[in-house]
Amino acid sequence: MTPITLHNTKTRKKEVLEPIDPNNVRMYVCGPTVYDRAHIGNARPVIVFDTLFRLLRHVYGEDHVKYVRNFTDVDDKINARAAESGRSIREITDETTQWYLDDMAAVGALEPTHMPRATEYIAQMVAMGEDLIAKGHAYEAEGHVLFSVESYEDYGKLSGRSVDDMIAGARVEIAPYKRNPMDFVIWKPSDKDTPGWESPWGRGRPGWHIECSAMAHELLGTSFDIHGGGNDLMFPHHENEIAQSKCAGDDFANVWMHNEMLQVEGKKMSKSLGNFFTVRDLLDQGVPGEVIRFVFLSTHYRKPMDWTEKKREEAEKTLETWSLLTKGLEASDEIDDAFLSSLKNDLNTAGAIAAMHKMKAELRFNDLKAAMEFLSLTYDVDPASEEVFDWLYEGLNVRPLIEELVEEMSKARAIKDYDKSDLIRKAFMAANLSVSFDSDGGVTYKREEGFDPSKLEGLL
Structure with a gap:
């Protein structure tokens, strides 16, 4: 059997995946901060790691894979949205969480095994903060608890940066209570108008980074197989997660995977350029979720992805063609070897799609249907679309x-x-x-x- 190999950001090389326990393969992926609709770039890690989740389930069995993706529902952006709208924080986060789930389901993503909300794990975050203070890796100052970066000698190894480079390249909050400019917040005080929980350091709320460390520990244990997310999270978020968890005594993740960012028509997506749009915008414009997914999977996850109208049109034509050819057919019981080998090779989805084009050319439509179902690319098309049907029939x-x-x-x-x-x-x-x-x-x-x-x- 061809092994699964994955590029490990931590070691800068591709490695054979060797699960800690093949009967309990565990993966954690950083989820959204729920204060608004998910933009198109937010969907990339969802689709990437959903595909990996499917592959792991295929290889190790559905009951032997645990996938955790969190919701950050305590954040200053959420607080600001509540203040400006006059709505409660819970009302906003409940609504936007459901928006996210609906939109990700529309692009074919399975729901993870666990989807914890940060606010449900405050006690675990407080306990981790106390433990880090007791071990000399964190300190209390003016109602804050801060992690001491100098106490962890491997800080910066994931992103490959020195502390000096990180200070220069990051928007570091300069505060008089910090011992080092790079020290980051584990806990911070809350005023009467801000959400807060009681703690040994007074009423307050957690910093961003501590939540993933605490929830991963609680749901996946002291060590697990894969941690994923966009490469924009590599520093500081993932760097800080590693520092906290390692100093708390956890081995944490063995393999770190990061997907590259998304562009639109060759440019960085931004509201100022007028090329910013959400997943829901595309769905409401009539772009099927399967087409969005196909465009994303056409580019390897470690390469920058460019969303273009031409790619969307080509994806729609391809899926329409494949769906007409496979309509009413039974999917093959076995998954095509070349298709599966591509996915096992560092999640080479572009190679898997190339294998699907070959199945179509060789008239192996049952195999093609099985591959479409594997990647969640089944597409409902009307066979009475005469122009397309005639073209297919003649060809x-x-x-x-x-x-x-x-x-x-x-x-x-x-x-x-x-x-x-x-x-x-x-x-x-x-x-x-x-x-x-x-x-x-x-x-x-x-x-x-x-x-x-x-x-x-x-x-x-």
């Missing part, structure tokens, strides 16, 4: 028949078998198909109005 059935008859006609003329040549010629005329022979021996044909391919049947 896969009529055109090869015509070309074979033309070849037989040419052979018959060459050996002066005029009876056979006339029989085929008359059939072409009855079918309203014009055939002409060039002086150099070439043959051309053209469909005329009223073309009827049924008149060509039974001639071979």
Whole structure:
């Protein structure tokens, strides 16, 4: 069996995945901060790690894979949205969490095994903060608890940066209570208008980074197999997660995976450029979720992805074609080897799609359907779409028949078998198909109005 290999950000190389426990393969992926609709870039890690989740379930069994993706529902952006709208924080986070789940389901994503909300794990975050203070890796200052970066000598190894480089390249909050500018918040005080929970350091709320460390520990244990997310999270979020968890005594994640960012028509997506849109915007415009997913999977996850209108159109045509060819067919019981090998090779989805194009070219439509189902690319299309259906029918059935008859006609003329040549010629005329022979021996044909391919049947 071909092993799964994954590029490990931590080691900068591709490695064979060797689960800690093959009967309990565990993966954690950083989820959204729920204060608004998910933009199109937010969907990339969802689709990437959903595909990995499917692959792991296929290899190790559905009951032997645990996938955790969190919801950050305590955050200053959420607080600001509540203040400006006059709505409660819980009302906003409940609504936006459901928006996210609906939109990700529309692009074919399975729900993870666990989807914890940060506010449900405050006690675990407080306990981790107390433990880090007791071990000398964190300190209390003016109602804050801060992690001491200097106490963890491997800080910066994931992102490959020195502390000096990180200070220069990051928006570091300068505060008089910090011992080091890079020290980051584990706990911070809350005023009467801000959400807060009681703690040994007074009423307050957690910092962003502590939540993933605490929830991963609670749901996946002291060590697990894979931690994923966008490469924009590598620093500071993932760097800080590692520091906290390692200093708390956890081995944490063995493999770190990061997907590259998304562009739109070759430019960084931003509201100022007018190219910012959400998943829901595309869905409401009539772009099927399967088409969004196909465009994303067409680019390897570690390469920048460019969303373009041309790619969308090509994806829609491809899926329409594949769906017409596989409509009503049973999917193969076995998954195509080349398709599966591509996915096992560092989640090479572009290679898997290339294997699907080959299945179509070789008329292996049952295999194609199985691959479509594996990647959640099943697409509901109306077979009465005459233009597409005619094109498919002719391309896969009529055109090869015509070309074979033309070849037989040419052979018959060459050996002066005029009876056979006339029989085929008359059939072409009855079918309203014009055939002409060039002086150099070439043959051309053209469909005329009223073309009827049924008149060509039974001639071979």
